[in-house]
Amino acid sequence: MKFLTLFGILFLIIQGGSLYSEIVVEDVPNDAGEALMITWDLPDDVGNISMYRIYRLDPGAEDYILVGKVENPNVNVFVDHDPRYPLHAGTEFVYKIVPVDFSQNEVESLGTSLAVSPVAQLFNFNKVNSLIATLFVFAALIFFLNYAKTGKGLFIRKIAGLDALDEAVGRATEMGKPVLYVPGLSTMSDVATIASINILGPVAKKVAEYETKILVPNRDPIVYTIVHEVVKESYLEAGRPDAFDTDQVFFVSQQQFAFVAAVNGLMMREKPATNLFLGMFWAESLLMAETGNITGAIQIAGTDSVTQLPFFITACDYTLIGEELYAASAYLSRDPILVGSVKAQDLEKAIILFLMIACSIISLIAVLAFNTYAFNQVISAIFSF
């Protein structure tokens, strides 16, 4: 059997190579040995061909299997990389290209290839840019961390909304009214929710220090349990575990508008002196912010949901816009690790921004003056990570 196969292959090679066209199979570089690239000479009567079917003979198999097709008769390249028909490094494969005419009939095969096996490479040179970027990110991070640790103090732009937290809690204290904190309506998987909980910690601590009251309604049960612990922890940290009332953090409803109705009702009845809406919000943003405004509360909102920002900005006293929300925990704690990473991210963002602008300009020049191909290659290489 083996002998037969070998013979067959040999025959095919001779036949394909000599009679029709050459089918060359090459290893695709920079991968784990999962792909092969097949090229063939276009037949003379391309006009009659609608597409090519690519067949593969796996070692040990009886028949060729169809692994793909090329629907442009003028294209003579195919990369075999289909997880349904996986390739394995070190095993040899044989390919056969069969053109198909316009009536969907297979025409005579263009021939078969030599048996070639894909090779796994240790290093993917296509990802060198990612490597450089990663190294740079780490370098920047380490540099800023160390710099922040030296105590020289990194400048973080003033964020009025976060500075006002103190004031907001103070106001609630003077007025003898509670602070309302809504940690967004999303789940724990949302970055905004995590950022919000990071802010809740210091806020709750402040509330405990001022010996006032905080109300935290929740929509998501998991968020609820975490928030409960965070608030409790903060009271402990402030040295006032006795002042923590477990009913301050409560679950309301998973229904979006049932939740909103409950929170709005709470605002109207309890008239909290300060409302904090930090996290992810949807259609309810304006409903809550407006109600809060009517009750005369100081409101601080923060979300990365671009569509809700305008509502918050107009209806609230202070609004944390997008990234400001993420930077909040660093801003509030001034912890060197957090501040350093904010600083490093800033630098990275600045560089990406710079590259985007620079590349846009270069490609503009390229379009106007030169052959665009080389430039496109460069630019796509830069952005491929």
Added chain:
Amino acid sequence: MAHAYTPGLKVTARTVLRKERRLPLKGKVMVSEIGTKVKAEQIVARTELPGNVLPLNLAGKLGCDARDVKGNLKVKIGDKIAKHQLIAETKGLLGLFKSSVRSPLDGSLESVSDITGQAILREPPQPVETDAYIEGKVVEIIPDEGVIIETVCTFIQGIFGIGGEIRGEIYPVVEQPDQELTVELLNEDCRDKIVIGGSFCTAPVLEKAVQVGARAVVVGGIDDEDLKNFLGYDVGVAITGNEQMGITLVVTEGFGKIPMANKTFRLLQEKKGYYASVNGATQIRAGVMRPEVIITLEEDQSMKTTGSAESGMMEVGTPVRIIREPYFGELGKVAELPPHPMKIETEAKTRVVKVKLDDGKEVLLPRANVELIEE
């Protein structure tokens, strides 16, 4: 007007001095009769300072409303309480799930608020005693507060000092008022003594003095830098006396290297071995306090007390010391007292005095910049 009022420090060989010894708050005076003789260490009055208070959030600890706290008390307000004693307990549910609070201290329950739910606990009172400070005779008793003690003494005021009240034997270690007090001059003999130095001392000298156990150091001048090094901080406002450095320092002349005034030095030299009371407390603002050395003398009514140099009058020939740069610390005699204000180098118009310095040079100075001294 040929006289002028100038500030001066009291340095007298013999004077009658009265000291008020008063408790910080009302208490019991231990001396019952006027005329009683007291020793310096003797306690003349005693009281109990109300103990520190400790607020306790009962409402929070019990988990009940503030207004229910009073109902849950297990002791009465005003009662004495011992540490770990049960002071409040909730009724619980059918006698179960009770929460209770125990006292964190020995003392008494002072009050409980039904608005904040706070209880105020007070620690037992702390005794406060006031001693006589100087040896002498009680001349007046202030009921419930203290006594006034009178003594005949040599009284020397310094210009600046640190450290509080202390007593000890006068022990001069230098020969001349312009001699510096150095580390070598201090040894074990100085233990419990009041060391008299000359013109100057440094931080290491003070440290050595503490090391050998001297009670106080009296010296003419000190550099501010040394003072800072010794204390470990800069003296801000000129109110001292509470430093806990293990020694009392009295500077008699000022900052810098300045020989101790002759008279001061002579007096201290003469009183070698006498028992003296020293206080470094200085307060330079309303209610001036200067550091002092009080050496009680054997009572001898036949001897007259000498006058003091305080608020003396300046006349031609009066010995003075210059107390401001550029002639700081130099001594001289008043040569002339021009009656009208004159322009000095700074262009300010002020009353001036012409002083003949000890080296024969005559200088014109603002009157505010000289002080009277006694030879």
Added chain:
Amino acid sequence: MKPKEQIKNILATDCGSTTTKAILIQYDPEAGRYRLIVRGEAPTTVEAPFEDVTIGVLNSVKEVEELTHREILQQDKIIKESSENRGVDIYISTSSAGGGLQMMVAGVVMNMTAESAERAALGAGSIVMDAIATNDKRMPHERIERIRNLRPDMILLSGGIDGGTIKHVTELAEIIAAADPKPRFGSTYKLPVIYAGNKDAREPVKERLEGKTDLFIVDNLRPVLERENLQPARDKIHDLFMEHVMAQAPGYKKLMSWADVDIMPTPGAVGLLIETVAKQEDIEVVGVDIGGATTDVFSVFKDRTEEEEKPVFNRTVSANLGMSYSISNVMAEAGLDNILRWVPFTMEEKDLRNRIRNKMIRPTTIPQSLQELKVEQAIAREALRLAFVQHKQMAVGLKGIQQERTIADAFEQVSTGETLVNLMNLNMLIGSGGVLSHAPRRAQAALMMIDAFLPQGITMLAVDSIFMMPHLGVLSKVHPQAATEVFDNDCLIRLGHCIAPVEKKRRKGGEHCFTLKIENRDELKIAWGELKLIPLGEGEKVKATIIPERHYDVGDGYGKSITITLEGGVVGLVVDARGRNPFSLPSKLEERINKLEQWNKALNIYPEKE
């Protein structure tokens, strides 16, 4: 007291901690205004051996008598019946003897009601020893200990808006009650406590403090967070200052019986005068009084955060910044390097330290040599600077108020509680106190004030000639017209306008900064880094146009020229283009000395030494 129209002869005294100053003001029918006639001075006699303040008062009045040949006293009493050469129509007085009025304040939140309480107390002329608040990061027993140790003359308790928190206020009352404080003077009376907080908490506060203290209840000083109502509390402080604190000090009962209106605390009176002047002339003013122990800063700035601009008065007292008793503290707080940077010659640190200490222990001495004067004025600059820094922190808008936003605020969310001090809007800077009033050359006072306060734009510099602002302050209560007339003509010495452009960022020295076109004079080009004196005499007023370069602002925005009337003074017109953003001195010693000498020469501050 006589009706206002009949008041022609006014006698006023100020009992300071060291000297008592008396002034006589008379109506001059020829000039058609009130004017200062003469001033007398005598040591204050509150302490032993005299222990009677009136002796000092009488001595100072006697000096007035001697100098005017007017008979004012008869058997040690002031004649209150005036004729051609005898008696006065009215007698008024202020006092700061005995350390002034020392208070403690308490409020719920430090930068809200506690801050308002502090402002009320400071505005009334007291020294605030400490402020207690729920969030002062102290444990309750620490607060109690603090009250006990400080022994204030009076406590002002506030907290909660009307209808706000009761719990926190009650807690503060409990702390005060637990501390059971005793007043400083004597133990015969109870400590006065003023309650100016939440009206709903009055009952619980009363329950806790009545009996233990002498409790007074006035209107809430912060009825809502958006508004302060300090006047009732301030008035009560004044009343109590008279009734309790003053009445305990020796001789004051007699003095109070002489005076026709209540005796005011000295700084309170100065503040009142500055407030009156600012209101009358509709200007923004900063006044500073640098004394031996304390430095007071007063300011009236307009609050521009609200739609309707309203002038806001602020006073702060830096209790430990002064030129004699507290001089060491200036050194401790400012640091030696900061003082040395103003000294235009090399000086050893050790030397400076000893000099400062010697001034502290012998506070009455005066600088004799030019070097000494320069050192003293260097220290004064730092004391003034630090006092002003403290003032800026206190003179702020209200915190915790609701704001209205539009979408335009998205990236410019201004926070509340920003400082009201805006030097660009400042119209007048008044200096007072020995080191400024008695500087041998007025230009020295001018430069000290410029260096310490760094005024921006166009600012009039002035000094109080003989420290009579306190007297005039009380007088303004009785006879505002007389007070302002004397203030304008006899008290205030105008030094001249100061023009100081503000640059966007640090510029290069020598760069053209602005052009000054004065009517009928040659055009002047000023370079950055320059300090210049332009002769313009007292009372002389000229029209001028200032055309700044693109990066400079002289009051109307960067690069915008302004046309104004400039006024001269005893110093002249000072042009200070040394930079404000920030103002800095060269760090190299030699360069710095050169610069300082150059500036000193420009203003002809010190006499040339041969």
